[in-house]
Amino acid sequence: MSVIEASHLTKYYGKARGILDVSFQVEEGEIFGFIGPNGAGKSTTIRLFLSLIYPTSGTATIFGKDAIRYGPELRQEIGYLPSDVFYYERMKVIDLLSYSASFYNRDCTRRLHELAGLMELDLHRRIEDLSYGNKKKVGIVQGLLHQPRLLFLDEPTAGLDPLMQRKFFQLIQQENQRGVTVFFSSHILSEVQRLCNRVGIIKEGRIIEIADIHTLQQNNYKKVRVVADRLDPAYFDLPGVTGLEHHNGVVRFFFKGDINAVMRRIGEITVSDVTIEEPTLEEIFMHYYE
Amino acid sequence: MSTNIFKQEFGMHLRSVITWSVAIVAIMLLYFSIYPSFARDAELLSKMMARFPKELLNAFGLSGVDLSTLLGYFSFVYLYVQIMLAIQAANYGVGLVSIEEREWTADFLLTRPVARHQIMTSKLVAALTSMAITQAVVWISTFGCLTAFKGDKTFETDILVLLLLGLIVFQLFFLTVGLVISLLVRRVRSVTPYALALGLGLYVLSAFGDMLGESKFELLTPFKHFNPHYVVQHGAYDLPLVMISVAAIVISVVASYWLYLRRDIPAVA
Numbered sequence: 001m002s003v004i005e006a007s008h009l010t011k012y013y014g015k016a017r018g019i020l021d022v023s024f025q026v027e028e029g030e031i032f033g034f035i036g037p038n039g040a041g042k043s044t045t046i047r048l049f050l051s052l053i054y055p056t057s058g059t060a061t062i063f064g065k066d067a068i069r070y071g072p073e074l075r076q077e078i079g080y081l082p083s084d085v086f087y088y089e090r091m092k093v094i095d096l097l098s099y100s101a102s103f104y105n106r107d108c109t110r111r112l113h114e115l116a117g118l119m120e121l122d123l124h125r126r127i128e129d130l131s132y133g134n135k136k137k138v139g140i141v142q143g144l145l146h147q148p149r150l151l152f153l154d155e156p157t158a159g160l161d162p163l164m165q166r167k168f169f170q171l172i173q174q175e176n177q178r179g180v181t182v183f184f185s186s187h188i189l190s191e192v193q194r195l196c197n198r199v200g201i202i203k204e205g206r207i208i209e210i211a212d213i214h215t216l217q218q219n220n221y222k223k224v225r226v227v228a229d230r231l232d233p234a235y236f237d238l239p240g241v242t243g244l245e246h247h248n249g250v251v252r253f254f255f256k257g258d259i260n261a262v263m264r265r266i267g268e269i270t271v272s273d274v275t276i277e278e279p280t281l282e283e284i285f286m287h288y289y290e
Numbered sequence: 291m292s293t294n295i296f297k298q299e300f301g302m303h304l305r306s307v308i309t310w311s312v313a314i315v316a317i318m319l320l321y322f323s324i325y326p327s328f329a330r331d332a333e334l335l336s337k338m339m340a341r342f343p344k345e346l347l348n349a350f351g352l353s354g355v356d357l358s359t360l361l362g363y364f365s366f367v368y369l370y371v372q373i374m375l376a377i378q379a380a381n382y383g384v385g386l387v388s389i390e391e392r393e394w395t396a397d398f399l400l401t402r403p404v405a406r407h408q409i410m411t412s413k414l415v416a417a418l419t420s421m422a423i424t425q426a427v428v429w430i431s432t433f434g435c436l437t438a439f440k441g442d443k444t445f446e447t448d449i450l451v452l453l454l455l456g457l458i459v460f461q462l463f464f465l466t467v468g469l470v471i472s473l474l475v476r477r478v479r480s481v482t483p484y485a486l487a488l489g490l491g492l493y494v495l496s497a498f499g500d501m502l503g504e505s506k507f508e509l510l511t512p513f514k515h516f517n518p519h520y521v522v523q524h525g526a527y528d529l530p531l532v533m534i535s536v537a538a539i540v541i542s543v544v545a546s547y548w549l550y551l552r553r554d555i556p557a558v559a
Contacts, residue, residue: 044557050401052397052401072403072404072405073403078403086394086397088393099294099298100402103404
């Protein structure tokens with residue numbers, strides 16, 4: 001059984017496009033990356049699953065149940081961290097977190113303090129006095145304190161310093177090892193690459209690719225860099241080569257196909273350096289958006 | 291209903307309840323403290339008022355009022371209590387759910403495991419409790435003031451009770467109509483202007499309607515539906531008009547739930 005399933009989900013805001021015919025599944029224990037530029041429909045998709053908004057057509061199910069009809073019950077098991085966090089400004093951190101905890105049918109006190117300690121969060125300050133980064137920490141604790149089985153993270157790292165980002169990723173990985181399924185939306189590919197098993201790529205409201213992150217990297221493209229004297233870049237203009245660049249005796253390109261074709265070309269000339277590597281997700285991603 | 295939301299909401303209203311209650315007690319004391327001198331010079335006053343234009347007297351709720359009687363005088367004070375209660379209730383109504391969207395806390399609240407109708411109900415009950423406390427203060431200070439300042443005069447308790455009971459329905463009108471307005475607009479940027487516009491606007495409409503001698507406005511504004519002079523004169527409500535208020539309340543409540551349960555919560559930015 002899939003933990004999350006979108007089936008032909010479409011959302012219009014009046015006439016404005018939200019998402020169009022989005023279908024995908026996320027299995028239990030996965031960390032699913034959801035990539036796309038701003039305005040592509042990442043938040044719309046998450047907000048539909050949380051029934052903050054209602055679909056124009058199509059269905060969203062969580063743990064096999066309709067996300068809207070069974071929303072309140074399902075949300076017992078869902079944690080959500082939005083990209084921008086806003087809480088009742090006049091409350092103290094501890095009061096807000098206790099308020100949040102009071103909604104769940106289990107005792108969250110221990111986990112609350114554990115997480116606050118881990119994130120180095122001062123529980124007795126007022127929300128309005130917190131910096132953005134600290135509010136974000138409140139968001140993290142709030143999203144995890146009830147030990148949810150499913151996490152929706154909507155561009156979660158914005159506003160966190162690198163040290164906290166690392167802690168946060170460790171935390172997410174730990175949660176994942178406990179069996180928590182994670183839906184992680186981001187436009188920062190390196191973090192998706194680091195964390196996720198599978199990714200969905202969304203562009204202008206439509207899913208354009210869903211793939212295993214390794215297949216996405218391995219099966220498609222190799223990034224080749226060749227350094228040699230008096231090298232004519234046209235020499236590498238083979239079928240399957242894209243993005244050919246030449247700069248100070250260094251030739252770079254992406255190649256898709258039988259790598260031996262490139263190897264033979266390289267073998268015939270004298271080179272001073274060669275690297276062949278997997279492109280970063282960033283580079284693959286740019287390719288999709290060209 | 292969720293008790294945790296109720297507690298949170300009521301806690302947020304508490305300061306406003308105290309402020310409104312103090313303001314209402316203050317205005318009652320202020321008006322009633324000058325009542326004895328009014329009553330003494332009643333004849334002189336009536337002569338003076340007879341020279342004012344009728345429209346002006348209408349606008350201030352002074353037309354056809356015998357200020358020398360206790361209930362006549364109270365029905366003049368009543369108008370100011372009404373205005374305050376109207377603004378208070380409209381404020382709670384307009385802000386009830388819109389405040390969460392304005393301060394972007396709706397995302398937090400609505401992603402908790404609680405249904406929207408429960409959120410709405412809990413918030414409504416918290417607002418009703420806050421209003422009930424204010425109403426209790428009104429009752430106590432009314433009876434207190436009338437007893438303290440009545441001198442050798444008497445008043446009909448049953449009519450006074452009718453007047454005070456009217457305030458409850460009157461406030462419900464502003465709470466529920468404010469709520470439905472807040473759900474009909476895309477985004478409430480600030481609650482106070484809406485609350486003032488609703489509370490004062492309907493008062494002005496009632497006063498203005500009098501000036502124009504136009505009676506159609508009285509259908510629209512609860513200041514007319516619960517006109518204290520009518521109650522004092524007839525010893526009863528103007529029932530058809532009161533029913534308009536009641537109908538508006540029922541429709542507003544039903545429409546509010548309907549709209550809120552279907553509402554798309556706007557995202558930040």
